[in-house]
């Protein structure tokens with residue numbers, strides 16, 4: 001953020017930037033935000049239930065946190081209206097979110113793979129390979145679009161053809 005604010009183009013767009021923080025200390029306080037990376041412990045119990053980020057019911061990496069927050073809120077409301085607010089009733093809430101919960105381990109694997117690939121400069125190889133292999137191309141699209149679960153993305157992105165396309169991209173000039 002500091003590097004962004006230091007850019008001349010940004011400075012031009014922010015009049016009196018040099019005075020920021022002089023009158024209100026909060027002017028330049030920024031928070032980069034955090035994404036939940038796992039399921040919260042005890043996200044429901046007798047007469048309480050959590051939804052969205054607080055519950056960790058977010059598909060890691062997919063940028064669909066608002067959708068998940070609304071979706072899990074609706075699911076919690078449906079369970080409350082149908083089954084009540086006991087701990088036992090909220091077992092159905094857990095089951096209703098199985099699509100997200102089952103996908104979390106795959107999301108974590110994707111996240112670690114992407115971090116490692118970026119660190120070692122391998123993303124360009126993957127992108128070049130995606131030009132050759134349609135399965136890999138679809139897998140990359142689905143990885144960020146939330147159209148399909150990560151389980152499918154990982155399976156599609158790690159086929160023999162996709163691996164072969166990546167090896168070719170790595171060794172060809």
Ligand SMILES: Cc1cc2nc3c(=O)[nH]c(=O)nc-3n(C[C@H](O)[C@H](O)[C@H](O)COP(=O)(O)OP(=O)(O)OC[C@H]3O[C@@H](n4cnc5c(N)ncnc54)[C@H](O)[C@@H]3O)c2cc1C
Nearest residue numbers: 032033034035051052053054058063064065066067068069
């Ligand atoms: C930088 C960044 C970019 C993002 N971009 C996207 C995006 O492009 N698309 C997308 O879908 N998602 C995006 N997300 C994720 C998305 O913002 C969240 O997943 C979503 O807002 C979660 O909704 P929520 O209702 O679960 O939680 P929140 O939106 O965090 O709402 C929780 C609320 O509870 C309040 N609160 C906390 N503690 C207390 C308390 N003790 N008493 C009373 N109130 C309290 C908080 O102030 C807050 O208003 C982004 C997140 C970040 C950090």
